[in-house]
Amino acid sequence: MDDLVSTPRRLAFDHHEILTDGIERARAKLEYSPLATAFCAPEFTVAELRLVYETVWGVRLDPRNFHRKVAGAEGFLLPTGTTTTRHGGRPAQLFRRGPATILSPPMLRN
Numbered sequence: 001m002d003d004l005v006s007t008p009r010r011l012a013f014d015h016h017e018i019l020t021d022g023i024e025r026a027r028a029k030l031e032y033s034p035l036a037t038a039f040c041a042p043e044f045t046v047a048e049l050r051l052v053y054e055t056v057w058g059v060r061l062d063p064r065n066f067h068r069k070v071a072g073a074e075g076f077l078l079p080t081g082t083t084t085t086r087h088g089g090r091p092a093q094l095f096r097r098g099p100a101t102i103l104s105p106p107m108l109r110n
Contacts, residue, residue: 037097045092075100
């Protein structure tokens with residue numbers, strides 16, 4: 001994706017503009033909706049969710065601040081009551097998507 005966006009002449013007609021508009025729309029939608037959870041397994045860790053945001057936004061996010069923000073968004077995440085060690089290290093709490101359709105407060109990009 002980065003290759004296509006960085007070289008506009010690789011795509012025909014107005015396809016570069018369509019692609020960049022779509023990417024920006026997805027980036028913006030992550031700010032105010034729970035869309036990022038659609039790219040996670042039904043049960044996921046906060047680190048896995050953070051990876052979605054980092055990939056789409058193209059930035060590194062501070063793990064502690066990210067955890068605080070997603071935990072503070074009402075109805076965004078629901079704890080499952082279980083943990084996992086699937087990525088090694090100490091056990092991480094598992095979550096699933098909550099009932100929120102709009103994030104409040106939103107997850108704003110810098």
